[in-house]
Amino acid sequence: MTTENMTRWQGIAQKCELMIQRCLNCTTLLAPLMATCSACQGSNLERVPSCGVGSIVSSKVVDRGHSGVDRGRAPCTIAIVELDEGPWVYTWIDGDVPAPSDCPVRVEFRPASTAEQLPVFAVRSGDPR
Numbered sequence: 402m403t404t405e406n407m408t409r410w411q412g413i414a415q416k417c418e419l420m421i422q423r424c425l426n427c428t429t430l431l432a433p434l435m436a437t438c439s440a441c442q443g444s445n446l447e448r449v450p451s452c453g454v455g456s457i458v459s460s461k462v463v464d465r466g467h468s469g470v471d472r473g474r475a476p477c478t479i480a481i482v483e484l485d486e487g488p489w490v491y492t493w494i495d496g497d498v499p500a501p502s503d504c505p506v507r508v509e510f511r512p513a514s515t516a517e518q519l520p521v522f523a524v525r526s527g528d529p530r
Contacts, residue, residue: 419451419508419520421488421527432488433520453508455484455522482506482522495523 422431428442437444460480478494495509506522 419453419484419490420448421451421484421486421490423448423449430486431486432490449488451484451488451508453484454507455482455483455490457494457498457506457524458483458489460494461497479519490520492519493521495521498524 407485417433419433419511421433422435423429423442423446424431424438425439425447425466427438427439427441427488429440430449431438435446438446458481460478461474462478463505464476478498480490480494480498483489505525507522507525509521
């Protein structure tokens with residue numbers, strides 16, 4: 402990920418809302434860090450707010466370093482979430498992912514270190530979209 406993309410993503414996260422991109426040429430909705438439209442290859446994009454709701458497409462538990470005093474490793478879930486608007490985003494999942502993993506999720510932004518690159522989603526417990 403380039404420094405420009407990281408800076409742009411950090412600015413989005415500070416606003417406490419998930420922003421995605423829309424192509425001004427063909428109106429295709431795209432993931433937050435896309436540089437060109439996947440449909441028309443246009444680069445004239447604008448940021449628009451997302452509802453922040455979607456479904457887990459794929460997930461995997463990985464070890465992630467802590468930034469606290471112990472600086473140990475902890476299992477975390479990284480996932481691909483398909484937003485209801487269509488784009489797929491890479492994300493961390495807060496909490497356990499129940500099987501099947503097509504349950505609804507919602508955006509849950511938290512203060513993060515400057516190295517944080519992904520939004521955080523939390524699994525909804527049985528509430529409808």
